[in-house]
Amino acid sequence: MLKTICFFCKKNYTIDRSDTQYQRILKNPKARYVCKSCNQSMQREAQTTTGLNPDHIDKYDKYLR
């Protein structure tokens, strides 16, 4: 288990291995965590503003590294 703060909403989260961002934050405690609800709203926004497919959301992941 790992305690982290969402980069967008600044809420505290405790994540575990089931979270896809767990390994990344484990390796780099300064890595930015984005919670599921912010992730979803980000995906929705990307879809409505750019028409991007959510499968291509990886580019946000790169951006946050």
Ligand SMILES: [Zn+2]
């Ligand atoms: Zn959040």
